[in-house]
Amino acid sequence: MKKFVNDPKRYVPEMLQGIALANPDTLRYVPDYNLIMRADAPRDDKVSIIQGSGSGHEPAHVMVVGKGMLDAACPGDVFSAPPMDYVLETSKLLNTPKGVLHLINNYTGDRMAFDMGRELAEAEGITIKTVVVDDDVAVKDSTYTVGRRGVAGNFFVIKAVGAASEQGAELDELVRIGDKVNSVTRTMGMALTSCTPPAKGSPLFELGDDEMEMGVGIHGEPGRRREKLADANAIVDELLEAVVTDLPYERGDNVALMINGLGGTPISELYILYGRAHQQLADRGITVGRNYVGEYCTSLDMAGVSLTLVKLDDELVSLFSAPAEIAIRTF
Numbered sequence: 001m002k003k004f005v006n007d008p009k010r011y012v013p014e015m016l017q018g019i020a021l022a023n024p025d026t027l028r029y030v031p032d033y034n035l036i037m038r039a040d041a042p043r044d045d046k047v048s049i050i051q052g053s054g055s056g057h058e059p060a061h062v063m064v065v066g067k068g069m070l071d072a073a074c075p076g077d078v079f080s081a082p083p084m085d086y087v088l089e090t091s092k093l094l095n096t097p098k099g100v101l102h103l104i105n106n107y108t109g110d111r112m113a114f115d116m117g118r119e120l121a122e123a124e125g126i127t128i129k130t131v132v133v134d135d136d137v138a139v140k141d142s143t144y145t146v147g148r149r150g151v152a153g154n155f156f157v158i159k160a161v162g163a164a165s166e167q168g169a170e171l172d173e174l175v176r177i178g179d180k181v182n183s184v185t186r187t188m189g190m191a192l193t194s195c196t197p198p199a200k201g202s203p204l205f206e207l208g209d210d211e212m213e214m215g216v217g218i219h220g221e222p223g224r225r226r227e228k229l230a231d232a233n234a235i236v237d238e239l240l241e242a243v244v245t246d247l248p249y250e251r252g253d254n255v256a257l258m259i260n261g262l263g264g265t266p267i268s269e270l271y272i273l274y275g276r277a278h279q280q281l282a283d284r285g286i287t288v289g290r291n292y293v294g295e296y297c298t299s300l301d302m303a304g305v306s307l308t309l310v311k312l313d314d315e316l317v318s319l320f321s322a323p324a325e326i327a328i329r330t331f
Helices: 008-022 085-092 108-123 154-166 171-183 232-244 269-285 314-321
Strands: 027-030 035-039 049-051 100-105 127-135 183-191 211-213 227-228 254-261 287-294 304-310
Touching: 008 027, 008 035, 035 085, 049 085, 049 154, 049 269, 085 100, 085 108, 085 314, 100 154, 100 171, 100 211, 108 127, 127 171, 154 171, 154 254, 154 314, 171 183, 171 314, 183 232, 211 232, 232 269, 232 304, 254 269, 254 314, 269 287, 269 304, 287 314
Parallel strands: 049 100, 100 127, 254 287
Antiparallel strands: 027 035, 183 211, 183 304, 211 227, 254 304
């Protein structure tokens, strides 16, 4: 294994410390709970939005803490749900008179940690509500999941509820918006290679030089099937067909299209994939109103991609267009 690692057990804390040091005016790091939070949080005039999940998916979720996005993230170790006490203490630290919103990717460990943390926080008088993200169309009831997995579509839920919270929306309204975004969002991913967690030191699974995994999960969970490597157009066509037909998306729809790298895919290749997806949607009479190309929800160093579509309306366009200030900055 060749990685920039010191002690694998310190991999996540050292990463979080680096994020905080790089953003001293906007972020605060609480080592006891793997907590990255806004420096100006909590604020009495807005609902606090919290997400946890495991590490290894950066920039999700610790790098999307900031104005118009998350107020805090408290991840567990790589590919591990946060401990229940991380959720509890984060909820207490971020509590506001307007309440707290938990966003949960649909994995059994995450659901358990956040459910227990919420129950204990509620016993202390904190008002909490929850939105569960389950946008993955590839499989149901996978290795770590009852129902569909929450993957890159999570970004759109964060963006919408983060924008609405910044505008002063109440907790119940944020739940409505989050559930709405989730209901019109679909994703499917695939892998050309495995990924290597630092603590394991070897790939999670093996793929031959001429193989790919269609429908892979972001923790390396098996997908729909393993098959011979295809060219870029064929890969996009299969992902798009699975996603478009699931909702379904239809001629005349206006959509957001995300081509998300899983950590080890060059940006040039992502744009090759985007070009094909955009054209294929146009051929179906579906308009790409917003586009996102890059790394949003990764799987460490996995070479792979996921394709996400969100059916847009005026409300979602407005929320997705709202300004946001996060650790991932552009010049």
